[in-house]
Amino acid sequence: MKKLLSGNEAIALGAYHAGLRVAAAYPGTPSTEILENLSKFKDIHAEWAPNEKVAFEVGLGACYTGVRAMVSMKHVGLNVAADPFMAASVTGVRGGLVVVSADDPGIHSSQNEQDNRCFAKFAKIAMFEPSDSQDAYDIMPLAFEISERFDTPVMVRSTTRISHAKTVVDITKERPDSLPPAVFKRDMAKFVTLPVNARRRQQLTLERLEKLAEYSETCPLNRIIQGSADVGVISSGVAFNYAREVLPTASFLKLVMSYPLPQNMIRRFAAGVKRLVVIEELDPFIEEQVRAMGLEVEGKAFIPASGELNKDIICCAAQKAGWGALDVRKADGELQEMLGSLTKRPPLLCPGCPHTGVFYVLGSLGMRRREVGLVITGDIGCYTLAAYPQLNAMDTCACMGAGIGQALGMEKAGVGDKLVAVIGDSTFLHSGITGLLNAVYNKSSITIVILDNRTTAMTGHQHHPGTGFTAQGEETQAVDLVALVKSCGAANVQEVSAFDLRALRSVLREAIDKPELVVLVVRGDCVAISRKKVAPLAIDVKKCGRCLSCLSLGCAAIQKDGENMRIDAQLCAGCTLCQQKCAFNAIAPVLAEEATNA
Amino acid sequence: MHNINVLITGVGGQGVVLASDILCDVALAGGCDVKKTDTLGMAQRGGSVVTHMRIGEVIDSPLIGEGEVDLLLSFEKLEAARWSSYLSPNASVIVSDQSVPPMSVNLGTSVYPDDALVMRILRHGGAKVMFVEGQRMATELGNSKVLNVLMLGALSVLLPFDNESWKGVITQRLPAKVVDINIKAFECGRSFMLDAISKNAACACGSDCDGSLS
Numbered sequence: 001m002k003k004l005l006s007g008n009e010a011i012a013l014g015a016y017h018a019g020l021r022v023a024a025a026y027p028g029t030p031s032t033e034i035l036e037n038l039s040k041f042k043d044i045h046a047e048w049a050p051n052e053k054v055a056f057e058v059g060l061g062a063c064y065t066g067v068r069a070m071v072s073m074k075h076v077g078l079n080v081a082a083d084p085f086m087a088a089s090v091t092g093v094r095g096g097l098v099v100v101s102a103d104d105p106g107i108h109s110s111q112n113e114q115d116n117r118c119f120a121k122f123a124k125i126a127m128f129e130p131s132d133s134q135d136a137y138d139i140m141p142l143a144f145e146i147s148e149r150f151d152t153p154v155m156v157r158s159t160t161r162i163s164h165a166k167t168v169v170d171i172t173k174e175r176p177d178s179l180p181p182a183v184f185k186r187d188m189a190k191f192v193t194l195p196v197n198a199r200r201r202q203q204l205t206l207e208r209l210e211k212l213a214e215y216s217e218t219c220p221l222n223r224i225i226q227g228s229a230d231v232g233v234i235s236s237g238v239a240f241n242y243a244r245e246v247l248p249t250a251s252f253l254k255l256v257m258s259y260p261l262p263q264n265m266i267r268r269f270a271a272g273v274k275r276l277v278v279i280e281e282l283d284p285f286i287e288e289q290v291r292a293m294g295l296e297v298e299g300k301a302f303i304p305a306s307g308e309l310n311k312d313i314i315c316c317a318a319q320k321a322g323w324g325a326l327d328v329r330k331a332d333g334e335l336q337e338m339l340g341s342l343t344k345r346p347p348l349l350c351p352g353c354p355h356t357g358v359f360y361v362l363g364s365l366g367m368r369r370r371e372v373g374l375v376i377t378g379d380i381g382c383y384t385l386a387a388y389p390q391l392n393a394m395d396t397c398a399c400m401g402a403g404i405g406q407a408l409g410m411e412k413a414g415v416g417d418k419l420v421a422v423i424g425d426s427t428f429l430h431s432g433i434t435g436l437l438n439a440v441y442n443k444s445s446i447t448i449v450i451l452d453n454r455t456t457a458m459t460g461h462q463h464h465p466g467t468g469f470t471a472q473g474e475e476t477q478a479v480d481l482v483a484l485v486k487s488c489g490a491a492n493v494q495e496v497s498a499f500d501l502r503a504l505r506s507v508l509r510e511a512i513d514k515p516e517l518v519v520l521v522v523r524g525d526c527v528a529i530s531r532k533k534v535a536p537l538a539i540d541v542k543k544c545g546r547c548l549s550c551l552s553l554g555c556a557a558i559q560k561d562g563e564n565m566r567i568d569a570q571l572c573a574g575c576t577l578c579q580q581k582c583a584f585n586a587i588a589p590v591l592a593e594e595a596t597n598a
Numbered sequence: 599m600h601n602i603n604v605l606i607t608g609v610g611g612q613g614v615v616l617a618s619d620i621l622c623d624v625a626l627a628g629g630c631d632v633k634k635t636d637t638l639g640m641a642q643r644g645g646s647v648v649t650h651m652r653i654g655e656v657i658d659s660p661l662i663g664e665g666e667v668d669l670l671l672s673f674e675k676l677e678a679a680r681w682s683s684y685l686s687p688n689a690s691v692i693v694s695d696q697s698v699p700p701m702s703v704n705l706g707t708s709v710y711p712d713d714a715l716v717m718r719i720l721r722h723g724g725a726k727v728m729f730v731e732g733q734r735m736a737t738e739l740g741n742s743k744v745l746n747v748l749m750l751g752a753l754s755v756l757l758p759f760d761n762e763s764w765k766g767v768i769t770q771r772l773p774a775k776v777v778d779i780n781i782k783a784f785e786c787g788r789s790f791m792l793d794a795i796s797k798n799a800a801c802a803c804g805s806d807c808d809g810s811l812s
Contacts, residue, residue, distance in 0.1 A: 004626050108637070132633070132660075165635035165660040166622060241658040311663040329665025331683035335722045338715065342680055343708035345700040347610065347645035390705060551705055556644050560704050570742055 005169045007162040010133035011100055012037035014140030015070050017173040020044055021095075021182070022062035024055035026430065027459035028074030029109040030163040031102035035072055036462070039471040048462055048471040051400070051430040052077035056084040056099070063097040064191060065182035068144050072100035075116045076399060080431070082119075085153070089123040090201045091191055092151035096144030102158045105281050106308030109458075111380065111399060113306060115282035120155045120259045124205040126212050127155040127259035128221070129237045133167040135256055138221065141173065146215070150208055157258075159281065161238040161308070213260040221256035224269055231323050232273030234266065234286060239309050243279040246314045246325050250277075261289055270295050277323060281309045349385050351557035352573020354453050354498035354524025358422075359386035360553050360577070361504045363393035365512070367418065374512065375410060375417045377403040379432070381424035382458045383451055390554035394422070401431030407446045408439050418512045419446040425481065426456040426464040433488065439517055440489035447511045448490075448519045451498070452481060453526040461529050481521050490519045498524025501580045527573050534574035535589040539565050543586035550578040550587070601654030602757070603662045607681050608673030609698045610637075610644045613746030616771070617671070618649040620750060623767040624759045625653040633660040646677055665723070671753045673732065673745055674698050676711060679719040687724035692752050692791070694732030694745060728752075728794060735786050741776075744783035751787025755795065761788070 005013065012034050015023070023046040025035035038046040049055035052073040062069035073081060078101050088097065101119065104110040120127035126146050130136035139156055147154040189197050216222065231250040235243045236258045244252065253269045255261070270276045270290075278287040278299035287299040302317035303309070311328075318325030331339065349356050363386075367374035378384055378394035379402065387394035396406050407421040423432045428450050439446060456462040463469045468478035485493045492514070496507045504522070511518035536557075539550075541564045550558050550565065557571035558578060567578070569590065579587040604621065608614045615636045625632045634651040650662045664683050670691045672678030678693040685691065693716075702708040711719075720727045730752050736745040747768060754764055768784060769777050 002626070004622050004632055161635055161660060165633060166619075167633045167657075167660065168626065168631055238660070241660065244658045245663075310661045311659055315663070328663065329686075331664065335683060335719065338719045338722070339680070339683060341715075342676060342711060342719075343700055343702055345609065345644075345646045345676070348701060350644065390701065554701060556701060558704070559699060560706070 001171045002168055003171055004166050005133045005137070006033060006164055006166045007130060007133050007136045007158055008033035008102075008164070009037050010130075010136035010169050011072070011140060011156065011158065013171070014137040015068075015098065015144075016041055016044065017175050018096075018141040018144045019068050019176050019179050020070055020144075021067035021179065022059065022069040023047070023072070024049045024058040024069075025072045026050070026052045026055055026077060027456050027462040028052075028077050028102075029459055030104060030158070030160040031072050031074045031077070031100065032459045032462065033163070034100060034102075035471060036460075039473075042472065046471055048464060050465055052081040053084060056081040056088070059097055059099075060084055060088050060091075062182075063093045063095040065094065065184045066180055067095040067182050068097075069095060070098045070100065072102070074110065075101055075103040075114050076110060076112065077101075078116055078119055080400065085119070086123055087193060088153045089125050089205055090193055090198055092201070092204075093147055093153060094185075096147035097153045098140070098143045098147060098156055099153055100156045100158060102160070102163045103282070104160050106160065108160050111397065113282065115285060116155075117157055117259065117285045118283065120157070121285075123153070124209045125152045125155055126150065126257065127157055128256055129157050129258045130162050130256065131237060131240045131254065132162065132165070133169045135221070136162065137169050137171070139256065142219075142221065146212075150212055150215070152208055152212070157237070159238060165238075209260055213263065216257045216260055216262040217264050219257040219262065222262055222265065223254055224265075225252040225254065227251040229273050231275050231277055232269055233277045233279055234269070234290065235279045236286065237281055239279050239281045239314070242309055242311045242314050246311055246318055247323060248326075249324070255286065258286060261286065263293055266290060266293065267295070275323070277321075279303060279314060282306070346388060347385060348388070348554065348556050349382060350527055350573070351555050351571045352527035352575040353382070354522070354526065355383040355386060355451055356391075356553055356555060356575070357498055357501055357504055357524075357577050358449065358451065358508075358522050359383065359391045359393040361501060361508055362420065362422075363391050364552070365505070365509060367512075368392070373417050375407070375415070375419050377406040377410070377419065377421045379403040379421075379423040379427050380458075381427055381451075383422065383424060388554070390552055400427055401435055404432055404435030404439060404448055407448075408435070408442065408444050411444055411446055412442070420449060420508075420512060421446060422449045422451065424457075425450060425452040425454065425466050426462075428481075429465050429479065433484070436485065436490065436519070437488050444517050445515050446517060447508070448517070449508075450481060450485070450519065450521045452521055452523050453498075455526045455529055457526045457528065461526065485519045485521070490517055492516060492518045493521065494518070495521045495523055498522045499575055499577065501577060527575070532574075535591070536569040536572035536574055537567050537576065537579055537587050538569070538590045539567055540586045540588070541565070543584050545584040545586070547583065549581055549583065553577055553581065601652055601657065602669065603667050604651040604653065604669045604671065604753075605662060605667045605681055605684055606649045606651065606671045607677040608647055609677060610647050612647075612673045613743065614647045614649055614673065617746040617750050618651055620747070620764075620767050620771055621651060621753075623771065624763050627763050627767065628759050631655060631657045633657045635660045646680060648681065669753065669756055670725075671749055673749060675713070675716045676700070679711060679716045682719045682722060682725070685720070685723050685725045689723070689725040690756055691720050691725050691727045692749065692756075693720075693727065693729050694749055695729040696733040728791070730787065730790055732787070735790065736783060739779060739783055739786065741779055744776075744780050747780045748783035748787040751784035752791040754784070754788055755791040
């Protein structure tokens with residue numbers, strides 16, 4: 001049966017058909033839909049873990065019992081999970097363990113760009129890279145098999161253009177009817193990484209790598225496509241597809257198992273072509289290894305080592321290098337100039353977003369421009385968008401949970417400014433709790449603001465330990481944020497509504513001025529999930545004073561209509577922040593009968 | 599058949615991804631190879647969104663190169679103009695005649711391009727351009743959210759897939775309670791386009807237009 005599947009759907013289905021029993025993940029673009037799709041299968045356990053490290057440990061424990069397990073995360077998620085990931089390489093597995101890392105070349109929705117193929121080399125484990133959804137589906141059973149056969153975790157490395165591109169998949173397999181039961185057999189020398197055991201097993205990882213390299217020579221997914229002998233291209237991942245179109249006559253070695261490399265196969269391929277070229281996205285991962293084999297090879301001298309590739313980029317590189325690419329059609333100067341004049345459209349907080357009010361207040365406390373003012377350390381989530389104008393209310397954003405530690409660091413460094421660390425509910429549960437513990441322990445007097453919108457919003461509204469539901473939709477205990485914060489030792493914890501500007505202002509001002517640690521929990525459900533049916537607001541142009549202060553909320557529903565201000569009734573979620581702000585009393589909800597007549 | 603490269607653009611929230619899902623299903627049902635790639639994640643929040651879609655016998659790259667787009671369907675004028683360097687000289691462009699001003703325009707720090715500039719940019723490489731009163735028609739149908747399916751109706755005239763296949767996919771893809779209005783929207787967009795082509799007069803691409811966008 002042929003179906004159009006995204007790479008993430010194909011990874012999920014491939015794993016399910018391969019007999020997957022336990023899956024764990026933390027949401028992160030572009031990996032999120034893998035676990036979302038798995039959660040629909042009720043005969044497996046698929047869970048959101050509070051972070052990637054915990055997810056990995058769940059997968060590791062599951063595979064120790066002989067069942068097949070998978071953990072999926074975005075590239076930076078593997079940084080969080082790096083500790084158990086490296087340990088898993090040493091202990092090895094019982095049932096297959098597959099780690100999916102979805103990288104984000106071009107930084108569509110991330111804080112950095114990193115080539116996680118390096119992690120496979122770092123951990124001395126096998127790695128597969130799909131070029132499309134069919135590859136992704138076909139890789140999964142093989143990845144589990146290799147994991148079990150060679151006693152190793154296996155990495156499947158996807159990228160945004162694989163995970164989020166939909167391509168046709170021929171679905172050839174079915175899930176086996178019966179699977180072995182989960183049994184944990186004690187093996188102290190394998191599973192307990194005391195130095196005496198770890199030293200021996202560390203040696204085994206080197207031997208394992210040699211065996212994997214031998215296997216990669218025969219891996220059925222690696223293949224040579226014979227073309228002209230002038231140029232031979234080694235490629236992997238989505239770059240293979242771009243390169244095929246740009247250099248249709250060249251010979252190709254497509255690597256799907258891209259670590260460890262099939263060195264003999266590469267030597268044979270190189271011997272048959274005049275110029276050997278590696279076309280790969282991000283780091284010269286394959287290229288450097290090929291060069292280290294003593295082969296003459298071209299690649300990153302022409303292909304950029306940063307950013308997402310596409311056909312145009314490869315084509316320009318190929319022309320410069322003389323690899324024989326076809327001509328590209330480029331926009332001429334006049335068109336480029338006109339396009340350059342077009343205004344950009346950066347993403348925004350949604351109208352009705354519970355984050356708007358708190359950042360508006362933080363930005364307008366009057367402390368932001370003073371010499372000794374207010375520094376707002378931020379975190380990862382929709383609310384990172386508060387750094388943009390019009391709100392201008394975020395000064396740092398590094399990685400999940402960093403804001404609290406950063407604020408503490410600035411405080412201890414002796415900065416004169418007041419410090420507020422802002423963090424979302426899901427991010428707080430991911431890696432903010434330890435930061436809070438540290439702030440309590442080290443006698444900090446910063447203000448920590450937890451934005452509780454009761455979901456993981458940016459990645460598409462996934463459940464987390466605070467929402468009361470599991471990934472598979474079962475009701476469960478929801479963590480009490482206030483009790484959790486108090487139990488960490490924070491004495492001053494307050495709750496405030498995200499939609500009450502006056503209350504937000506007074507609570508924030510008091511917290512910032514107080515020489516003690518204050519934690520504020522700002523409550524307001526994400527507008528995209530609560531979908532409350534409320535009347536939109538409208539501006540009475542006769543009363544409106546044209547002061548434009550409603551625009552300072554940065555709400556997309558509030559627009560200029562010539563000289564007048566108007567609220568787009570389709571966009572407005574009726575949060576009333578602009579009504580609270582209006583000094584002329586010109587904003588009010590549209591009455592039901594007016595709305596139906598409009 | 600030759601490969602057909604389709605770009606669908608708009609503003610986050612306008613239903614670009616759903617529109618492209620529907621087109622993909624229709625193409626797949628028509629026995630084609632299909633690849634498409636969407637904007638997801640952070641960029642989706644009210645920002646510029648684009649879907650690349652390629653339909654043909656065998657497709658390699660999921661991304662369309664510059665100068666290779668055959669059909670550009672846009673739900674917003676600025677977001678149509680933004681992608682014009684991707685248009686091939688023979689491209690057809692169908693744009694919903696509506697503007698969603700970016701925040702910077704509301705704040706007065708940038709200017710929304712006027713229709714003449716949008717047209718100049720879109721026609722620069724020789725493409726034929728058609729404006730569709732998408733918003734007006736969708737609002738008249740009673741739900742402005744059907745704009746995406748209405749625009750697909752207009753696009754369907756330029757694609758080699760039969761009407762029933764489109765309606766079948768729309769029926770499958772959408773929640774039962776909104777199927778009827780979306781089918782109406784599809785037909786509305788389709789007949790607008792057929793009308794415009796036969797009249798020629800409504801075609802905004804000027805005197806050199808032969809009235810046939812296909």
